[in-house]
Amino acid sequence: MASAKRAGKTAVKVKYKIKKNDMVMVVAGRDRGKTGKVMRVLRERGRVVVERLNIVKRHSKARGAGSPGGIVDKEAALDISNVMIFCDRCNAPVRVGVKAGDDGAKSRNCRRCGEAIGND
Numbered sequence: 001m002a003s004a005k006r007a008g009k010t011a012v013k014v015k016y017k018i019k020k021n022d023m024v025m026v027v028a029g030r031d032r033g034k035t036g037k038v039m040r041v042l043r044e045r046g047r048v049v050v051e052r053l054n055i056v057k058r059h060s061k062a063r064g065a066g067s068p069g070g071i072v073d074k075e076a077a078l079d080i081s082n083v084m085i086f087c088d089r090c091n092a093p094v095r096v097g098v099k100a101g102d103d104g105a106k107s108r109n110c111r112r113c114g115e116a117i118g119n120d
């Protein structure tokens with residue numbers, strides 16, 4: 001296991017069970033109850049960007065051809081604690097356990113039904 005300590009870094013990198021391309025459900029806030037695919041995990045800030053969720057209007061300035069400016073809908077980052085992995089089989093947001101298989105590879109499983117989550 002690699003050491004997490006590194007000089008000059010104050011933010012501790014926390015390992016989250018949510019990864020890019022996971023299906024998640026928002027469990028708090030304006031978009032509560034909605035599901036979407038994780039586009040990015042901002043580990044240092046403990047936030048995730050979920051496709052088509054937590055949309056904010058961005059008023060962007062024109063920057064020449066290709067970006068004419070105007071009001072643009074954009075996904076804002078959500079706090080990672082406000083989203084949960086969505087299990088297809090349970091059809092519900094679930095907690096996830098991490099198990100090491102016989103070959104030592106870690107896999108994530110739904111704590112409720114045991115279904116493997118996001119195998120890649």
Ligand SMILES: [Zn+2]
Nearest residue numbers: 087090110113
């Ligand atoms: Zn499940």
